[in-house]
Amino acid sequence: MARTRQGIILAAILTGLTATLAHGVALAQSAAIPSRHRTIRLTSQKIALPFGDKVFAGNDKVAKVANEHCLLCHSRGMIDTQPPLPLETWKKEVDKMRTAYGCPLRADQTDGLAEFIAHAASVPAAGGD
Amino acid sequence: MNSNKLLNGSSPEPSASGPLPRRSFLKIAAGVIGGGIIEGSLPAFAAKLIQLPFENGSRELVRFPQKGEMILLRERPPLLETPFEVFDRGVFTPNDQFFVRWHLPGIPTSIDVNTFRLRVDGRVRTPIEFTLKEILRQPEAELAAVNQCSGNSRGFSSPRVPGGEWGNGAMGNALWTGVTLKSILDRAGVLPGAVQVRFNGLDTGEVPETPLFMKSLAIDHAMDGEVMVAYGMNGTQLPMLNGFPLRLVVPGWYSTYWVKMLSHIEVLDKPDDNYWMHTAYLIPDTPGGTMVPDAKGVKMIPINRMVPRSFITNLRDNATVRRGVPIEVRGIAFGGDTGVKRVAFSSDGGSTWENAALEKEYGRYSFRRWQTNFAPKQPGTYKLMANATNSNNLSQPAASTWNPGGYMRNVIERVTIHTA
Numbered sequence: 001m002a003r004t005r006q007g008i009i010l011a012a013i014l015t016g017l018t019a020t021l022a023h024g025v026a027l028a029q030s031a032a033i034p035s036r037h038r039t040i041r042l043t044s045q046k047i048a049l050p051f052g053d054k055v056f057a058g059n060d061k062v063a064k065v066a067n068e069h070c071l072l073c074h075s076r077g078m079i080d081t082q083p084p085l086p087l088e089t090w091k092k093e094v095d096k097m098r099t100a101y102g103c104p105l106r107a108d109q110t111d112g113l114a115e116f117i118a119h120a121a122s123v124p125a126a127g128g129d
Numbered sequence: 130m131n132s133n134k135l136l137n138g139s140s141p142e143p144s145a146s147g148p149l150p151r152r153s154f155l156k157i158a159a160g161v162i163g164g165g166i167i168e169g170s171l172p173a174f175a176a177k178l179i180q181l182p183f184e185n186g187s188r189e190l191v192r193f194p195q196k197g198e199m200i201l202l203r204e205r206p207p208l209l210e211t212p213f214e215v216f217d218r219g220v221f222t223p224n225d226q227f228f229v230r231w232h233l234p235g236i237p238t239s240i241d242v243n244t245f246r247l248r249v250d251g252r253v254r255t256p257i258e259f260t261l262k263e264i265l266r267q268p269e270a271e272l273a274a275v276n277q278c279s280g281n282s283r284g285f286s287s288p289r290v291p292g293g294e295w296g297n298g299a300m301g302n303a304l305w306t307g308v309t310l311k312s313i314l315d316r317a318g319v320l321p322g323a324v325q326v327r328f329n330g331l332d333t334g335e336v337p338e339t340p341l342f343m344k345s346l347a348i349d350h351a352m353d354g355e356v357m358v359a360y361g362m363n364g365t366q367l368p369m370l371n372g373f374p375l376r377l378v379v380p381g382w383y384s385t386y387w388v389k390m391l392s393h394i395e396v397l398d399k400p401d402d403n404y405w406m407h408t409a410y411l412i413p414d415t416p417g418g419t420m421v422p423d424a425k426g427v428k429m430i431p432i433n434r435m436v437p438r439s440f441i442t443n444l445r446d447n448a449t450v451r452r453g454v455p456i457e458v459r460g461i462a463f464g465g466d467t468g469v470k471r472v473a474f475s476s477d478g479g480s481t482w483e484n485a486a487l488e489k490e491y492g493r494y495s496f497r498r499w500q501t502n503f504a505p506k507q508p509g510t511y512k513l514m515a516n517a518t519n520s521n522n523l524s525q526p527a528a529s530t531w532n533p534g535g536y537m538r539n540v541i542e543r544v545t546i547h548t549a
């Protein structure tokens with residue numbers, strides 16, 4: 001039992017260490033909080049995350065609404081990776097952003113925004129399959 | 130305009146015009162892939178692309194902090210998928226290629242291990258704020274377990290549904306080290322009347338109206354001695370994007386419960402009705418969580434236990450092999466909420482099956498590697514399939530399940546190969 005457990009630990013540690021060495025994550029021993037575990041030390045971490053730069057093109061009002069609202073909470077990749085969806089589905093999604101997630105959008109802006117996004121995502125403006 | 134719509138993944142145009150990028154991190158990072166040359170001014174189309182096998186499945190390969198090459202679904206909040214070939218390399222998924230899924234954009238980018246606190250309160254005798262030092266002094270628990278997104282493989286849903294459009298790489302297997310949730314709750318002393326335990330992390334919405342990402346488990350589940358507060362992942366601390374410094378580990382349950390950057394545990398005296406339990410992450414209350422599209426009045430419940438899956442990892446779809454030459458077919462399987470009992474393999478599209486050899490078991494919640502040998506004797510096309518059966522005798526379905534969230538996909542996968 002003990003040997004099996006050690007085998008598991010070793011296999012997993014090798015997985016972890018390989019990753020650590022390959023990408024040079026610093027293990028600052030000085031400020032580390034040691035655990036009972038042989039290899040785990042907790043050290044303070046600091047990273048920088050990408051913002052996602054793509055915006056919706058165009059100078060019309062609805063492009064501005066999309067850039068100021070959709071892209072407030074998530075990058076454009078969320079929209080660009082969606083499959084072709086019926087316009088009704090896009091309307092539901094936009095309305096969910098407003099009602100469930102608190103997107104500061106007026107109710108009368110949702111349909112127009114959904115149509116714009118559906119078009120921007122190269123989706124037929126109506127129907128779907 | 131939308132270059133990502135190209136199905137062949139080749140020579141997309143630069144992205145939509147607009148203001149200059151506020152941050153060029155991602156493109157610089159993408160430029161590192163391939164030749165190992167760092168060049169800040171690389172145009173967007175130099176990014177390495179792959180094609181997931183469904184419509185609009187073109188994706189960039191990128192590197193985020195503390196992560197290796199990953200499939201990009203969304204930069205903010207990050208959705209990063211594990212490239213599938215990683216699963217062929219070992220039973221444990223490396224931390225730097227373990228999938229990443231955040232719901233809210235306000236992700237702390239720095240954590241000080243000396244000031245971080247885990248607060249435990251609610252229906253407890255003694256509310257406690259644990260320092261990391263205190264957590265690490267508790268008896269250590271260790272468990273290998275698969276962490277799989279509820280919506281792993283959503284991109285294969287038919288009809289398609291909105292959401293994170295993952296291929297099969299929103300899953301991973303790690304050895305988790307930490308303390309049992311029971312030991313933490315025992316320190317605080319759960320009071321009579323406790324019904325559920327709610328978990329919250331440090332991530333927040335961009336606007337205050339966005340519901341905090343909180344998930345809850347029944348009190349008996351929380352106290353089962355398996356659910357864990359993990360500070361270790363494959364023998365080292367967690368990457369920030371996988372939940373450093375503490376992450377809830379809920380063996381056998383979908384990843385949505387594995388709250389990252391866990392900072393608050395609250396014992397509730399009534400069922401949690403917060404958005405992420407009551408409205409989001411719901412499945413039909415049917416075997417396999419399946420329903421007919423557009424069906425009305427289907428009873429929905431919070432997603433919970435995982436179901437078995439298996440994958441062939443060393444042969445890609447439409448691979449060509451030499452006729453008559455035996456080849457090894459290998460892969461991974463997991464039982465869902467219990468162990469893998471067997472993996473059956475078929476080379477004829479499911480007409481006949483034989484058991485594959487199961488490799489070492491790392492615990493019932495872990496991936497388990499399997500392998501078999503196969504010699505394509507006749508020229509032509511072979512449909513290779515694997516079907517995992519778990520210890521509760523639950524097998525994978527032959528036909529795809531469906532639900533509006535795109536959750537719980539576990540249909541028998543198929544890899545078609547051809548003889549040369």
